[in-house]
Amino acid sequence: ETGVTQSPTHLIKTRGQQVTLRCSSQSGHNTVSWYQQALGQGPQFIFQYYREEENGRGNFPPRFSGLQFPNYSSELNVNALELDDSALYLCASTPRAPGSYNEQFFGPGTRLTVL
Amino acid sequence: GNSVTQMEGPVTLSEEAFLTINCTYTATGYPSLFWYVQYPGEGLQLLLKATKADDKGSNKGFEATYRKETTSFHLEKGSVQVSDSAVYFCALSSNTGNQFYFGTGTSLTVIP
Numbered sequence: 539e540t541g542v543t544q545s546p547t548h549l550i551k552t553r554g555q556q557v558t559l560r561c562s563s564q565s566g567h568n569t570v571s572w573y574q575q576a577l578g579q580g581p582q583f584i585f586q587y588y589r590e591e592e593n594g595r596g597n598f599p600p601r602f603s604g605l606q607f608p609n610y611s612s613e614l615n616v617n618a619l620e621l622d623d624s625a626l627y628l629c630a631s632t633p634r635a636p637g638s639y640n641e642q643f644f645g646p647g648t649r650l651t652v653l
Numbered sequence: 654g655n656s657v658t659q660m661e662g663p664v665t666l667s668e669e670a671f672l673t674i675n676c677t678y679t680a681t682g683y684p685s686l687f688w689y690v691q692y693p694g695e696g697l698q699l700l701l702k703a704t705k706a707d708d709k710g711s712n713k714g715f716e717a718t719y720r721k722e723t724t725s726f727h728l729e730k731g732s733v734q735v736s737d738s739a740v741y742f743c744a745l746s747s748n749t750g751n752q753f754y755f756g757t758g759t760s761l762t763v764i765p
Contacts, residue, residue, distance in 0.1 A: 542696075571753065580659070580742050580755035581697070594751025628697070636750035639685045639704040644697040 540565055542645035544629050550651045551619050559614040559648045561629030567643065569593070569636055570612040572604060573628040575647070581628055587612055588636055616650075624652045655680045659743045659756025666733055666763050674728040674759045676717075676743035686710075686719050686726040687744040689755075697742065700728075733763045 543562045551557050563570050569588045573581035583596035587606035601617040610631070616623055626649050630642035660675040678686065688700040688710070701710030706721035715730045726743060743756040 573753075573755075578757075580657075580744075580757045581753075582755070583753040586751050586753075588751075594747075594749070596752070630697075639702070640746070640750055641687075641699045641702065642753075644689075646696045 542567075542629055542631050542643050544627075544645040544648050546648060547646070548649045548651075550653065552653050553619055553621060555619050555652075556615065556617045557619060557650060559616075559627050559629075559650070561612045561614070561631075561645060563610045563612065563629075563631030564633070564643050567631035567633045568610050569632045569634070569640070570606055570610065571630045571632075571642060572612070572614045573630065574598075574623075575626040575628055577625070584614065586636065593636055619652045621652050624650060626650075655684065655745055655747060655752065655754050657743050657745050657754045657756040660759055662740075662758070663760040663762060666761070668735055668763055668765050669732045670763075672728070672730040672733045672737075672761070674741055674743075674761070676726045676728065676756060678724050678726065678743075678745050678754075680724075680745055680747070682748035684748055685746045686717070687746065688715070688717055688726075688728050689742045689744055691740045691742070691758075693739065700741070733761070735763045735765055737761060738763050 571586040572584040586594040626647040629645045632640040685704040690700045701712040703710040703719035
């Protein structure tokens with residue numbers, strides 16, 4: 539069984555640019571969540587996708603947007619990049635419809651550096 | 654609103670010492686509580702969870718009890734090993750399962 543995979547592993551962008559990060563959820567997992575983890579901090583919830591719709595959102599501005607595809611893979615798009623967007627971006631999937639008790643399975647992350 | 658406050662680190666212990674990492678939370682409704690662990694060079698993985706008040710989660714010798722009266726979910730292990738060296742994150746899932754909150758993480762180093 540393949541786990542959660544993310545691409546690319548590392549990425550360097552300049553301020554004002556746009557970036558797309560990709561996530562393939564674990565086989566059979568239909569719910570995907572995205573997190574931003576700054577250095578030395580815990581993951582901050584960005585949003586969750588279920589059945590190709592945004593199902594929940596954290597305290598992030600609209601320039602953070604996402605997509606989920608019929609095969610449950612997902613993208614995170616960030617427009618107008620700012621220096622503070624430099625972080626590790628984590629994707630996590632769960633095998634069931636959203637529920638409080640669900641374990642999340644995390645990918646290895648994409649390290650984004652904004653110069 | 655919901656939030657998680659976690660004991661600051663880093664924590665350094667000798668092998669076979671007792672471990673406690675404190676975690677308190679604020680929440681509306683009936684959240685579930687989790688401890689995730691990140692071993693060096695690896696991704697986050699679930700260590701244990703508790704889905705309602707007074708539940709005790711346990712795994713690999715670690716335990717945590719969901720205490721609603723003190724809004725706490727402290728992680729404990731009676732005898733740590735070098736292999737337990739990792740970063741530990743306390744987390745909360747909203748009762749609808751579409752909002753998640755993590756603590757800042759506690760780095761644990763166990764020395765032989």
